[in-house]
Amino acid sequence: MARKTDPAIRPRILCEAEHLMHLKGYRATSLEDIAAACKMTKANLLHHFQSKEALGLAVLDYKISATRCGCLDPLGRCSDPAEAVEALFISAAKVHKGNGCRAGCFVGNVASEMSDVSELFRAKVSAFFEEWTSRIEAALRRAREAGIYKGSLRPRASAEAVLALYxxxxxxxxxxRDPDVLRRAGREAAAMLAAHRTEPRPS
Structure with a gap:
């Protein structure tokens, strides 16, 4: 009778691998490093993920899912995108203050490290950045249609600018090593959008 696989093992591998890859980068993180962090053998690790690339892509999916929940989903619930955008930067500043600004954006790190190395990684990162841009754009379009923003607002260009600033x-x-950079950039991103409000918010 086949031995059942513990359903908690795969999420634990993804968590440990994400932590190491976030700090060291994909290429500098070995399967041996990840196996040691998970307290298992490399052979056992490869039972769950057939290659380092397969594991790396799974980790990227795992992190994209978390980023989607934390950064994209609030845009669908906001009434004023300028406030939601600034809140995103403030939240990132708090996280980075806690870790000493030593990791950065996982997806952005992968984009920088792997886009010229692996088409699989590049395509996955590109698709997520496009999704993120489109979610910001949709929030801006809704706000413009609701009369919160003027017709002068260009949702697509503004969405791209916000993500580029972030x-x-x-x-x-x-x-x-300064999380306040994120706070300042967030204020500028919000101000860029707020310049198109139909009525200024009270200070």
């Missing part, structure tokens, strides 16, 4: 601020915060 990812760029992540890089600067990491380089400077």
């Amino acid at each position: 990812e760029g601020a992540m890089i600067l915060a990491r380089a400077h």
Whole structure:
């Protein structure tokens, strides 16, 4: 009779692998590193994931899912995207203050490290960034249609600018070891959008 696989093992592997890859990068993290962190043999690890690439892509999916819940889903519930955007930057600043700005955005890190190395990684990251941009764009379009923003607002271009500011601020915060970079960038992103409000919010 075949031995049942513990359903908790795969999520634990993904969690440990994400932690290591986030700090060290995909290429600098070995299967031996991940197996040791999971307290299992490399052979056991390969029973669950057939290759390092398969594990890396699964980790990317795992992290994208978490980022979707934390960063994208709130955009669908917001009444004013400028406030939701600034809240996103503030939340990131708090996280980075806690970890000493030593990790950055996992998806952004993978984009920088792997886009010129692996088409599989590049395509997955590109698809997620497109989804993120589209979610910001949709929130801006809804707000414009509701009369919160003027017709001068360009939802697609503004959405791309917000995401570019966010990812760029992540890089600067990491380089400077200064989470306040994210707060300042968030204020600028919100101000860029708020300039198109039909009525200024009270200060």
